[in-house]
Amino acid sequence: MKKIERVAIVGGTHGNELTGIYLVKKFERSPNLIQRPSFETLTLLANPKAYEIGKRYVDTDLNRCFLRQDLENSSLSSYEAQRAKEIYGKFGSGGSHQADLVVDLHSSTANMELTIILASKQPFNLQLAAYLTSFHSKVKVLYSTTRNQGTPHLDSICEFGCTVEVGAVAQGVLDATLFQQTEELVQAILDYTEAYNQGTPPPVRDTLTVYHSIQTIDYPRNEFGEIQAMIHPQLQFRDYEALHPGDLMFLTFDGQAIAYEGEATVYPVFINEAAYYEKGVAMCLTEKQEVTI
Amino acid sequence: MKKIERVAIVGGTHGNELTGIYLVKKFERSPNLIQRPSFETLTLLANPKAYEIGKRYVDTDLNRCFLRQDLENSSLSSYEAQRAKEIYGKFGSGGSHQADLVVDLHSSTANMELTIILASKQPFNLQLAAYLTSFHSKVKVLYSTTRNQGTPHLDSICEFGCTVEVGAVAQGVLDATLFQQTEELVQAILDYTEAYNQGTPPPVRDTLTVYHSIQTIDYPRNEFGEIQAMIHPQLQFRDYEALHPGDLMFLTFDGQAIAYEGEATVYPVFINEAAYYEKGVAMCLTEKQEVTI
Numbered sequence: 001m002k003k004i005e006r007v008a009i010v011g012g013t014h015g016n017e018l019t020g021i022y023l024v025k026k027f028e029r030s031p032n033l034i035q036r037p038s039f040e041t042l043t044l045l046a047n048p049k050a051y052e053i054g055k056r057y058v059d060t061d062l063n064r065c066f067l068r069q070d071l072e073n074s075s076l077s078s079y080e081a082q083r084a085k086e087i088y089g090k091f092g093s094g095g096s097h098q099a100d101l102v103v104d105l106h107s108s109t110a111n112m113e114l115t116i117i118l119a120s121k122q123p124f125n126l127q128l129a130a131y132l133t134s135f136h137s138k139v140k141v142l143y144s145t146t147r148n149q150g151t152p153h154l155d156s157i158c159e160f161g162c163t164v165e166v167g168a169v170a171q172g173v174l175d176a177t178l179f180q181q182t183e184e185l186v187q188a189i190l191d192y193t194e195a196y197n198q199g200t201p202p203p204v205r206d207t208l209t210v211y212h213s214i215q216t217i218d219y220p221r222n223e224f225g226e227i228q229a230m231i232h233p234q235l236q237f238r239d240y241e242a243l244h245p246g247d248l249m250f251l252t253f254d255g256q257a258i259a260y261e262g263e264a265t266v267y268p269v270f271i272n273e274a275a276y277y278e279k280g281v282a283m284c285l286t287e288k289q290e291v292t293i
Numbered sequence: 294m295k296k297i298e299r300v301a302i303v304g305g306t307h308g309n310e311l312t313g314i315y316l317v318k319k320f321e322r323s324p325n326l327i328q329r330p331s332f333e334t335l336t337l338l339a340n341p342k343a344y345e346i347g348k349r350y351v352d353t354d355l356n357r358c359f360l361r362q363d364l365e366n367s368s369l370s371s372y373e374a375q376r377a378k379e380i381y382g383k384f385g386s387g388g389s390h391q392a393d394l395v396v397d398l399h400s401s402t403a404n405m406e407l408t409i410i411l412a413s414k415q416p417f418n419l420q421l422a423a424y425l426t427s428f429h430s431k432v433k434v435l436y437s438t439t440r441n442q443g444t445p446h447l448d449s450i451c452e453f454g455c456t457v458e459v460g461a462v463a464q465g466v467l468d469a470t471l472f473q474q475t476e477e478l479v480q481a482i483l484d485y486t487e488a489y490n491q492g493t494p495p496p497v498r499d500t501l502t503v504y505h506s507i508q509t510i511d512y513p514r515n516e517f518g519e520i521q522a523m524i525h526p527q528l529q530f531r532d533y534e535a536l537h538p539g540d541l542m543f544l545t546f547d548g549q550a551i552a553y554e555g556e557a558t559v560y561p562v563f564i565n566e567a568a569y570y571e572k573g574v575a576m577c578l579t580e581k582q583e584v585t586i
Contacts, residue, residue: 173567
């Protein structure tokens with residue numbers, strides 16, 4: 001078993017997601033909170049310029065800048081491309097402070113509760129996620145096979161890693177309850193890692209419910225790309241709940257309901273995430289699976 | 294009695310408040326929805342550049358650009374200062390399309406429900422507000438004597454006017470329920486105005502509950518201006534509810550609760566509005582008053 005020697009806790013990959021930013025600031029004021037005997041914990045405010053201007057990003061979404069060939073491409077000069085190289089050069093493989101585990105703290109305007117997005121189904125990641133689900137009833141585990149194809153996220157730079165995605169909370173807003181729950185999650189991750197290093201990881205159930213991303217759904221749009229409908233009130237804030245064929249999905253501005261036309265029951269997440277309007281994503285559909293650990 | 298000859302419905306004074314923007318777009322596609330026999334209704338997307346970049350404003354808050362001396366000051370050249378002059382030159386006194394009534398559509402991350410913010414306590418405004426409170430149980434009426442001193446808002450450019458402030462909804466997000474309720478409010482305003490012009494305004498109760506803004510409260514901050522606490526979970530989303538001396542107001546990042554130390558019961562609004570962090574406003578305190586119409 002490989003020991004975890006360094007953990008990186010990252011906030012502010014998106015500059016308007018305040019929960020992670022203020023949590024990193026807190027940990028930087030009180031580093032003792034994240035120290036553990038068997039490994040080092042470092043923190044990072046990933047996109048300080050975006051935080052300064054109160055936006056998700058300056059030039060481009062930092063969390064889509066971690067494709068290996070982009071990190072090696074010296075011609076990419078956007079602010080976020082450069083930050084990605086700096087972050088990889090610090091925490092990535094062969095970096096100045098190579099980390100074994102990265103925890104990237106995000107928030108969402110969707111009702112994601114306390115979501116752990118796994119970068120891979122490595123046994124450590126799965127066991128950690130299983131531990132966290134036992135720790136708090138609002139913890140959900142999300143996994144996407146497509147996540148690391150095409151546009152890998154920040155949490156892909158280390159062998160182990162996860163993204164913490166909490167919500168619903170508006171961009172540019174601190175929700176005290178979510179702040180405290182996110183802090184408890186980070187503490188639980190560090191406690192689990194310490195026990196793992198000591199060879200005494202806490203026992204977890206041998207199956208885990210994982211929501212597996214299978215498809216994104218865009219808003220209905222006209223020929224100019226303008227959206228023609230909103231998330232239906234019956235679906236708003238219903239992330240992780242079953243959506244059956246025929247259930248209502250969108251409501252046009254003229255009041256016409258549009259139903260989900262798929263053939264199978266799915267579990268939508270990231271419903272009405274503000275940052276995804278420009279990405280052509282009204283929600284992500286997932287399948288609910290029981291995974292053996 | 295002066296007849297109302299032209300009404301201006303304005304959306305997108307803040308570029309990331311989508312409810313008003315998409316409602317104005319809808320009315321521009323279907324102008325028959327806002328036509329009435331006795332007056333003309335015009336629409337305006339007030340800050341199209343801010344909407345394009347998904348931000349509240351480009352250079353400065355457009356809704357603080359309507360001071361008369363600023364409108365006459367040719368040296369002010371920010372995008373919003375210029376837009377304010379254009380808007381005043383169109384709908385303002387002596388403008389190309391001078392309006393008698395302006396309805397400015399906003400949204401908030403605070404739980405403002407369906408708030409009507411009055412620009413003045415003119416009898417028409419009060420009677421309209423009283424009608425709207427009878428129309429929908431979520432309608433609240435907010436008034437601030439300080440609103441038109443210093444930094445008058447867009448709705449100050451006409452004799453009659455109000456700001457519609459709906460929430461809670463995140464910036465950059467459409468909430469279908471709030472969209473429909475806002476549209477119903479606009480229709481009710483137009484219907485009331487038509488009846489008023491016909492000399493048959495619907496009867497309203499002779500008293501009206503008005504929340505009167507008396508003070509703003511900032512977040513606790515350190516010597517660098519950084520906030521030190523969040524809205525307390527017991528206060529989050531409790532806009533328009535009574536806050537008594539000793540009730541909890543803030544929670545520091547270290548988990549210390551901070552109580553409201555005033556001497557009188559107040560009714561906070563704009564609690565945890567994202568756009569007000571930079572303005573030094575965690576909430577506005579109001580007094581609840583019964584006003585005779």
